[in-house]
Amino acid sequence: MxxxxxxxxxxxxxxxxxxxxxxxxxxxxxxxxxxxxxxxxGKEDAARAAATAVANAEETSSPSPLGKTSPTPSPSASPKAKKPKPKKSKSKKPKGAASPSQTSSGASSQKVPGTSSLAGRIRGSVTYPGVATVYEAGVGDGACSFGPSSDMMIAAMNTTDYETSKACGDYILVRAANGNSVTVRITNECPLPCAPGQLDLSEQAFAKLAPISTGRIGITWSLVSPSSVGTISIRYKNGSSPYWCGIQAIGHRNPLARLEVSTGGGWRQLTRTDYNYFLSPDGTGCGKAIRLTDIYGERLTVNGIAVRPDVVQSTGVQFARH
CATH class of the missing domain: 1.20.5 (Single alpha-helices involved in coiled-coils or other helix-helix interfaces)
Incomplete structure (x- = not known):
């Protein structure tokens, strides 16, 4: 058991x-x-944790927004290294260029920055084909409103190239096929049927190229900047006052691109008429400083020109030759 x-x-x-x-x-x-x-x-959680760590790392190492520098930039990324060096201008100073300092007449000269060309249809260093005709110029007055001319080497520009008086006062070298040439100043407009490129010369000017009886010849012509000119003058139109005025520049060596008047706090560009006066309809700038700019960008500032209707007042300055 x-x-x-x-x-x-x-x-x-x-x-x-x-x-x-x-x-x-x-x-x-x-x-x-x-x-x-x-x-x-567990693997998924680990993957999430790893992804979060990578994202945080990318956020930390991402580049700074454009235009902002890192708190500890490398020398090659410094603002000084990125700033381009200013290029030196290769253009030479034109002969006879006015000094940028104030002149004894109260005028100053300077170059307009950033202007490629202020010219209209007629430009420097260009040769234009055309024809020359002849007309009786009388005392030399015309659509440009310059008045009688003591020098009858003058011409009327066709309406197209006249371009609402932009051609007024231009000096033009005219060449004929026979080798003869003459320099004329534009004082008038040649209306249609004058074609683009056509110049209507005074009898005195045409005779330098061919006999007046010829009447019409083929030519080429180009803009020139002569040395034998005086200084620029200013004239206020009849009826001008501190409340309305028309201003004209006379005797400018180069084509005139702009006429501006001082407003006290800046400059106002006036509109050019087909009879070659720049108008200030509300009187702005009448009797104040005047600023003239040629097609090459040179700018002359003139002071001390009073509102004296139909009186030619000298400025004592002139544009540089080109």
Missing amino acids: QETRQAARQRRRRRRLMVGTTTGLVVTGLLVCLAITMQPD
Whole structure:
């Protein structure tokens, strides 16, 4: 009986060991499954963390916005290194150019910055083909309103190239096929049927090229900047006052591109009429400083010209030769 009871106890112990082992295996299996189940989530969290770290790193190392420099720039990225050096102008100072300092007549001269060309149809260093005809110029007055001329080497410009009086006062070198040439000043307009390129010369000027009886010859012509001219003068139109005025420039060596008047706080460009006066309809600038600009960009500022209608007043200055 004692052996039987011992055998029963041993069987019960073995069953408990087996149950415990089985339970342990089950628990271990459950833990393994749980670990396997949770593994992808762990990788995803790790991936998110890595992506966040990369994004933060890119944010930190991204370049500064355009125009802003890094707090610790390298020498090559410094503002001084990026700033281009100003180019030296290759153009030579024109002969006879007026000094930029104030002159004894109260006028000053300077170059207009950034002007490529202020010319109209007629430009410097260009040769134009055309024809020359002849007319009786009388005392030399014409559409440009200069009045009688003491020098009859004058001409009327065709309406197209006259360009609302832009050609007034221009000096033109005219060449004929026979080799003869003459320099004339534009004082008048040649209306249609005068064609573009056509010049109607005074009898005195035409005779320098060919006999007046010829009447019409083929020519070429170009703009010139003669040395044998005096200084520029200013004339106020009849009826001018501090409340309305017309201003004319006379004797300018180069074509006149602009006439401006001082407003006290700046400059006002006046409109040029077809009879060659610049008008200030409301009186702005009448009697104040005047600024003249030629087609090459030279600018002359003239002071001390009073509103004296129909009186020619000298400025004592002139544009440079070209």
